[in-house]
Structure formats: C-alpha cells, structure tokens
Amino acid sequence: MKHLLLIITLFLSCKTINSQNYEFGKVSKAELEEKYHPIDSSSSAAILYRNERVSFYYSSSEGFMQQREIHERIKIYNKDGFDWATKKEYLYQGRSNKESLSGLKGVSYNLVDGKIEKVKLKSDGKFVEDYSEFTKVNSFTLPNVKEGTVIEYKYKITSSRYSIDDIIFQYSIPVNKLDVKIATPEYYIYSKQPNLAASYMPKVNETIKNISNPFDYKVNIINVNEENIPALRAEAYSGNINNYRSKMALELSAVLNGNKIIEKSFSNTWEEVSKTIYESSNFGGQLDKFSFYKDDLETLLAGVEDDFEKASLVENLVKSKVKWNGRYGKYAQNGIRNAYKVGEGNVADINLMVVSMLRSQGVNASPILVSTRNNGIPLFPTHDGFNYVVCSVQKGNEYLLIDATEKYSANNVLPQRVLNWQGRLIEDKNVSRWFSMMPNKKSVEKSMLNVKINNDFTASGKVSKQLTDYIAYFYRDKYASMTPEDHIKSLEKDKGDIEISELNFENGKEITKPIKISYQYELSDGVDEIGDKLYFSPLLFLATKENPFKLEERQYPIDFVIPYVDSYLVNIMLPDGYNIESLPTSEALVFMDASIKFSYIIKQNGKYLQLKVDLDINNPMIQAKDYKAFKSFFSKIVEKQGEQVILTKAQP
Known part of the structure; x- marks a missing residue:
C-alpha cells in the first residue's frame, strides 16, 4: 500500500x-x-x-x-x-x-x-x-x-x-x-x-x-x-x-x-597547471628575496641554526605583522611587500610571505596549493581546483606545514579547512608533486573524572582534561577568547542539572603546549534512588547520550577529519552503607580492520570503582558502503556508556 x-x-x-x-x-x-x-x-x-x-x-x-x-x-x-x-x-x-x-x-x-x-x-x-x-x-x-x-x-x-x-x-x-x-x-x-x-x-x-x-x-x-x-x-x-x-x-x-x-592550448596535466600558476607574478613572483623584511629577519634569526626553529620564528613574526583579511586565494591579493607594510593580506599574501622569508635564509621552503574543504576535491587538472596555499618546510626526510593566517594554528596543525585529501607541492616551475594534507599523528583528549556520591544522592567531584594537537587547536579556536563565565556556560550545556565552578584553563594561547582544563562540579540528576537501590552511569555527564548516526541509509562517507584518541579515567568513591549489586561488564569492540577500537574496563578496588574507556580512531574516514555496520558498532558504544552501576543499601 x-x-x-x-x-x-x-x-x-x-x-x-x-x-x-x-x-x-x-x-x-x-x-x-x-x-x-x-x-x-x-x-x-x-x-x-x-x-x-x-x-x-x-x-x-x-x-x-x-x-x-x-x-x-x-x-x-x-x-x-x-x-x-x-x-x-x-x-x-x-x-x-x-x-x-x-x-x-x-x-x-x-x-x-x-x-x-x-x-x-x-x-x-x-x-x-x-x-x-x-x-x-x-x-x-x-x-x-x-x-x-x-x-x-x-x-x-x-x-x-x-x-x-x-x-x-x-x-x-x-x-x-x-x-x-x-x-x-x-x-x-x-x-x-x-x-x-x-x-x-x-x-x-x-x-x-x-x-x-x-x-x-x-x-x-x-x-x-x-x-x-x-x-x-x-x-x-x-x-x-x-x-x-x-x-x-x-x-x-x-x-x-x-x-x-x-591557437592556444591550456593546461591538461597537473604538472602544467602547477607550472602556469608558479609562473604568475602573484605566485612565484612573490617568492624572491625582498629587502623590506631583511632587517627584521636578521634580528629575529640571529644565532638560530635549525630550519624548523627558523620556520616557527618566521611564522610567529608574520602572524604578529600581518592580519588575515578572511579571503582565500592562491594568488597574492596585495603582494607580500604591500601586505607587510599595510599589515593585512589574503591567504596567499601571508603564506607566500612565509615561504619567501624562509627561502631568503636558505631554508628548503615551498608553497603547497590546496583546495579547501568547502571548495571540494579537484576532479581533473584545473587552475580553479585550487583556492588556497600553505607553506611546507623540509629538513631531511621531515616536513613541517605552516599556515600563518590563524592565531592558534601551529606547526603541522593546520586549520580544518585545508585538511582536504592532498595538495600540490611546487618546488619551482618545473618540479611539483602531490602531498598528503591529512594528519598522520593522532590527537589525544584525556579526561579524568573523580566522583563522590553525597548523602543527598548528588554527585560531585573534579574533572581534569588534557588536549593535544588538533583537538587542542579546535578547543583554543572556540574557547581561548571566551570569558570564564561563557566558558562555564558552554561546558554546562547538555550535561543535565550541573553546576561547574573553579574553572582552570591552562595554555589557552600557548600553541606549542597541550591544553589543560580542570573544574569542580556538582550534579543533581546523575544518581537515581529507587527503593533501597542507587542507579547511575559511571561516566555521568561525560557519556555519549545518543547515536548521531540515525539514518537507515547513507549516501556519503563518515568523516571524522582527524585520527584521534578519546580516553576517560573515572574514579568513583562508593557511598557508605551501600554494596555493589551489579556492574557493567568490561568489553572491547573493534570495527573492521581495527580502524576504530573501543574498550571499556571497569573494576572495584576497595572503596572505589575504577573505569577506563578508550575510543581510538585510526582511520577517520568510513565509507558509505560500511555505514550500516558502523552505525551498529557506534550504537553498541552508546549503549555501553549508558549501562548502569546498581548499588544496594546494606542491611544493618
């Protein structure tokens, strides 16, 4: 029907x-x-x-x-x-x-x-x-x-x-x-x-x-x-x-x-596209030595020998001197000389400036042409396939990627907009090659949750977090300029009846260091009392409440953007006068060829319950054909995080 x-x-x-x-x-x-x-x-x-x-x-x-x-x-x-x-x-x-x-x-x-x-x-x-x-x-x-x-x-x-x-x-x-x-x-x-x-x-x-x-x-x-x-x-x-x-x-x-x-033939290979772009005065013409930054560089780099250290210092100099005007582009809009003088420029003005400065110091720096995530992946050799440029620095077999447009981006930690498959590294007008733009190092978020169940069955304690690399960058980008009050409001959102206090936010603007966050909390709706029993999920407000993958069918891949590890360590002080009736079982789940792994280990240690949960995403791209299997896999993760500890009141 x-x-x-x-x-x-x-x-x-x-x-x-x-x-x-x-x-x-x-x-x-x-x-x-x-x-x-x-x-x-x-x-x-x-x-x-x-x-x-x-x-x-x-x-x-x-x-x-x-x-x-x-x-x-x-x-x-x-x-x-x-x-x-x-x-x-x-x-x-x-x-x-x-x-x-x-x-x-x-x-x-x-x-x-x-x-x-x-x-x-x-x-x-x-x-x-x-x-x-x-x-x-x-x-x-x-x-x-x-x-x-x-x-x-x-x-x-x-x-x-x-x-x-x-x-x-x-x-x-x-x-x-x-x-x-x-x-x-x-x-x-x-x-x-x-x-x-x-x-x-x-x-x-x-x-x-x-x-x-x-x-x-x-x-x-x-x-x-x-x-x-x-x-x-x-x-x-x-x-x-x-x-x-x-x-x-x-x-x-x-x-x-x-x-x-x-009469005229246009580029029909990526090599020809790269050569044509490099020969432009607004691209390759910006990479020569220029006198306007000579004195600043000599002062900045005096006594510095390591190429990667030079690159970091030059990146910070450009960030301090030139503000990004919000515009993309593979070609310089103002020219690096004028951008340095005026203090503003587009993506190419800024990142070609970094390349030029580093080359003037003998550093092996090259521009990488990129198509941003909102521009899509180029389907065939085309000039319009690229709309962005970043800087690459090579030292031996190691590479350092730089995008000096963003305040909180760091070496090899680029804005999410450029993490789009691969870019085209151009050494000169005759030499270019594809270069992966996808991170190969895992970013890590570690959370420690201490829980005390009070006499009125509220839960209180402390949360401590440490965030590295891309996860730290995303967090800085969102919270580093927030007031502490707005930061707390954001943390409290969708966590139930919770009150957060004593927020401590370290290294919010120190981009080379991991972010450290800690706060005290009091949760009013984390523990349910039914008769002489207490019910609660040991992850409390940190648990994933529902599966975001709800569709029966999916047309597109799942894209987590970066490989990362999300790790939780929970210590729960058991309330006096209660015994453990049942605990969730420890379990390990693996998706496909270990591209994603999940582990849940819980045990009693005297007066404490200890829980360790890890979600390890090795491959951040899940193909559409594997969607149903992954949806089922993630449902198990959500179900596991929602399983409850049951405590029974001890008999006098």
Missing part, C-alpha cells in the same frame, strides 16, 4: 510540473496554497523552476562575450527557508575582463484573501559591495517574504571571460524542474567533467547547431532537462557536502583560430 501511495504522489507531482506555466510572472494559486513539498515534506523551501542559459555572442570590438541568464522560482514553506529570498553573485572585475549584472527583476507572491498579491523588488533591496580587489558582490533580497511565499527573479551576467562557472544540478532543497542549456562556439574547446562522487546524475544531451551571424560557425550545445531532483542534505560527520553535489565542471582546454587550428 505504501508503494502505491508513493507512486500516486509521484504521478500527481509530475502531472503538476508538466502542466505548470513557468513564464516569468505566471505564478499559480496552487503554488501559493502548497503547504509542504509533495515528495520531500521536511524541506523548508523548494526550487519550483530553475532555468539557466550560458551562451556566447560575437562583438566586433570585444570578440566572443559570454552571457549567463538565470530565471528561478522558489517556494518558501517556513521560516527556515527565508534565507532563499537572498541571492548573491560574485562578479570578476579584472583589469581587462569585467563581469556585469543587468536586467534584474524580482517579485514576491503571497495569497491574500484568496487573491495573488505581488510585491516587486526595488532599489532598497539591491546591494553592491567590494569582496576583494578583483571581485564585487551583487546581492538582492526579495521583499515581503512570509511562510508560503513564492519568490521569482531573473537577471543576466555578461562577461568577456571564457571560463564557465560550474553548472550546479543539485541543491540543499529539492528542485521540481531544472532546464539548463550551455552553448559554446566551436573556437572554445571545453573539457566536461561531472562529479562522479554524486549519488544523483542527470541525463546530459549534446548537439551541434550552425550559426550564421555575423559569420558561419558551429555551436556545441549541452542540454539538461530534469524533474524531481532530490535535495542534497548534510549528514552527521559528512565533511564537505559539496564534494557529493551533482554538478558539472567545464575547463577550457584549447582556443582555435579562424582556421580552426589550435
């Missing part, structure tokens, strides 16, 4: 889509009356229609010009979908190539007393701001948006650039109908690459059309016409969800002249 209902729902949905008028302004009452999406009822919004056209026209003064036309209609079901009423377009503003947005029209539709009310987008809802030296942001927000509103907008972007943005097929909300057409002149040869990691793949049709204006040439056409595209939703520990988005990249591989002969 359920299958029959699903088929009927899909049939009715498809029938509605096929009969819908998608001409701009032809929003129907049925669209406005819809309370939830017929297929995905949990969605806060839906793209009712998206039409995207990419084409080129010939200008006698400019040559071929690119046009990208967007028409989109979106249904907002509830407040969580209000963000879809704001749209941003990042427009390139190069010295010779500029992008411009024109023809913007927008309308909000609401049903008021059975009639369709329209409110147009006006100038006060349109905004233009500088994003970087070569980028402007054009944004707009549709007016009068409420639960149930349908919004619609259209605009055109004109550009003299031949590069085409990725064509997106899948979004975080469902798409009822998608109509995409990409028409490129035969003089531009593009490599087409779909995202093979995506679970949804549209049907792509390719045709050729003859054009006779202003001269005869052929146009290569890509068409995608799809309906009922499922939403792409993040799942627990899914890492960068964009890695699994259905999309198609188009990279220009060659330009033909009027005789259809290759």
Whole structure:
C-alpha cells in the first residue's frame, strides 16, 4: 500500500510540473496554497523552476562575450527557508575582463484573501559591495517574504571571460524542474567533467547547431532537462557536502583560430597547471628575496641554526605583522611587500610571505596549493581546483606545514579547512608533486573524572582534561577568547542539572603546549534512588547520550577529519552503607580492520570503582558502503556508556 501511495504522489507531482506555466510572472494559486513539498515534506523551501542559459555572442570590438541568464522560482514553506529570498553573485572585475549584472527583476507572491498579491523588488533591496580587489558582490533580497511565499527573479551576467562557472544540478532543497542549456562556439574547446562522487546524475544531451551571424560557425550545445531532483542534505560527520553535489565542471582546454587550428592550448596535466600558476607574478613572483623584511629577519634569526626553529620564528613574526583579511586565494591579493607594510593580506599574501622569508635564509621552503574543504576535491587538472596555499618546510626526510593566517594554528596543525585529501607541492616551475594534507599523528583528549556520591544522592567531584594537537587547536579556536563565565556556560550545556565552578584553563594561547582544563562540579540528576537501590552511569555527564548516526541509509562517507584518541579515567568513591549489586561488564569492540577500537574496563578496588574507556580512531574516514555496520558498532558504544552501576543499601 505504501508503494502505491508513493507512486500516486509521484504521478500527481509530475502531472503538476508538466502542466505548470513557468513564464516569468505566471505564478499559480496552487503554488501559493502548497503547504509542504509533495515528495520531500521536511524541506523548508523548494526550487519550483530553475532555468539557466550560458551562451556566447560575437562583438566586433570585444570578440566572443559570454552571457549567463538565470530565471528561478522558489517556494518558501517556513521560516527556515527565508534565507532563499537572498541571492548573491560574485562578479570578476579584472583589469581587462569585467563581469556585469543587468536586467534584474524580482517579485514576491503571497495569497491574500484568496487573491495573488505581488510585491516587486526595488532599489532598497539591491546591494553592491567590494569582496576583494578583483571581485564585487551583487546581492538582492526579495521583499515581503512570509511562510508560503513564492519568490521569482531573473537577471543576466555578461562577461568577456571564457571560463564557465560550474553548472550546479543539485541543491540543499529539492528542485521540481531544472532546464539548463550551455552553448559554446566551436573556437572554445571545453573539457566536461561531472562529479562522479554524486549519488544523483542527470541525463546530459549534446548537439551541434550552425550559426550564421555575423559569420558561419558551429555551436556545441549541452542540454539538461530534469524533474524531481532530490535535495542534497548534510549528514552527521559528512565533511564537505559539496564534494557529493551533482554538478558539472567545464575547463577550457584549447582556443582555435579562424582556421580552426589550435591557437592556444591550456593546461591538461597537473604538472602544467602547477607550472602556469608558479609562473604568475602573484605566485612565484612573490617568492624572491625582498629587502623590506631583511632587517627584521636578521634580528629575529640571529644565532638560530635549525630550519624548523627558523620556520616557527618566521611564522610567529608574520602572524604578529600581518592580519588575515578572511579571503582565500592562491594568488597574492596585495603582494607580500604591500601586505607587510599595510599589515593585512589574503591567504596567499601571508603564506607566500612565509615561504619567501624562509627561502631568503636558505631554508628548503615551498608553497603547497590546496583546495579547501568547502571548495571540494579537484576532479581533473584545473587552475580553479585550487583556492588556497600553505607553506611546507623540509629538513631531511621531515616536513613541517605552516599556515600563518590563524592565531592558534601551529606547526603541522593546520586549520580544518585545508585538511582536504592532498595538495600540490611546487618546488619551482618545473618540479611539483602531490602531498598528503591529512594528519598522520593522532590527537589525544584525556579526561579524568573523580566522583563522590553525597548523602543527598548528588554527585560531585573534579574533572581534569588534557588536549593535544588538533583537538587542542579546535578547543583554543572556540574557547581561548571566551570569558570564564561563557566558558562555564558552554561546558554546562547538555550535561543535565550541573553546576561547574573553579574553572582552570591552562595554555589557552600557548600553541606549542597541550591544553589543560580542570573544574569542580556538582550534579543533581546523575544518581537515581529507587527503593533501597542507587542507579547511575559511571561516566555521568561525560557519556555519549545518543547515536548521531540515525539514518537507515547513507549516501556519503563518515568523516571524522582527524585520527584521534578519546580516553576517560573515572574514579568513583562508593557511598557508605551501600554494596555493589551489579556492574557493567568490561568489553572491547573493534570495527573492521581495527580502524576504530573501543574498550571499556571497569573494576572495584576497595572503596572505589575504577573505569577506563578508550575510543581510538585510526582511520577517520568510513565509507558509505560500511555505514550500516558502523552505525551498529557506534550504537553498541552508546549503549555501553549508558549501562548502569546498581548499588544496594546494606542491611544493618
């Protein structure tokens, strides 16, 4: 019966889509009356229609010009979908190539007393701001948006650039109908690459059309016409969800002249991509020796011989001199000289500066090109596959990685955004190679919990923690700038009826040392008295309460980001007048080839219960095909942590 209902729902949905008028302004009452999406009822919004056209026209003064036309209609079901009423377009503003947005029209539709009310987008809802030296942001927000509103907008972007943005097929909300057409002149040869990691793949049709204006040439056409595209939703520990988005990249591989002969060939190997990037004045040109930092380095490094020690000192110097402006980029935005003078720069300004300084001192330093986690993993050789750069220092067979943009990052402890598979290390314009960006050293969190069960059956005691490497970095990034009061509030959150006091936070800003935390606590709801018995979980408020992996099926890998060990040592003073009736059993669990291990060892030692719990994650990436087995494995961990000690009141 359920299958029959699903088929009927899909049939009715498809029938509605096929009969819908998608001409701009032809929003129907049925669209406005819809309370939830017929297929995905949990969605806060839906793209009712998206039409995207990419084409080129010939200008006698400019040559071929690119046009990208967007028409989109979106249904907002509830407040969580209000963000879809704001749209941003990042427009390139190069010295010779500029992008411009024109023809913007927008309308909000609401049903008021059975009639369709329209409110147009006006100038006060349109905004233009500088994003970087070569980028402007054009944004707009549709007016009068409420639960149930349908919004619609259209605009055109004109550009003299031949590069085409990725064509997106899948979004975080469902798409009822998608109509995409990409028409490129035969003089531009593009490599087409779909995202093979995506679970949804549209049907792509390719045709050729003859054009006779202003001269005869052929146009290569890509068409995608799809309906009922499922939403792409993040799942627990899914890492960068964009890695699994259905999309198609188009990279220009060659330009033909009027005789259809290759005039210019672009990079088609990673070696060529690396060479082209290195030869840029805003990349390799920033790595020469510069006089502007000479005196500062001589003073800083006087008497220092070890290359890694030099690297640490230079990293701290750059952090103290240049503030990161929050912008990514593999190319220097201001140039390292100006960034040093002004005290601000993008990622490349800062990290290429570190490389330049170290090379000037004879240190074997090289830049590593990276695609950040939110940029995805490059699918094929492409300049656009990289959007970030860090510094690598080699001493013998050892490597030190540096990112001087973050206050609390340390040697070989980089911001999470760059931990994305592998980067491209470039020694010079002719020598480059892949370099793993994933940590191979385990980060460790050790927790010690002392517990005393009081006469009123509250529990009190002390917690002590020590955090190393990436776990310490993540903690510093969150808490080092917090007030002690806010820190305590955060620690108390989701721990039941607890009161924390005497917080001590050591090495919060000493990035080369482990973090040490301790605090006193009093817990009012950790022990249950039923009759003459006491029940409690020995991990109390430190136990994992529920399994975050709830889905029956999973489309994406589980990504814990880093290998780590989470270790607990619990000492419980047994209350006077009670005996142990039962304890959880000690147990060891192993997932697959020991990629993840869990151990739970509990024993009585005189007046004390002692518990040692370890979760050891050797391989932080669990493939989707192993999801069900891992979900079951993690459920056992949660169940084990929730098992209770039972104490019985001693008979007088």
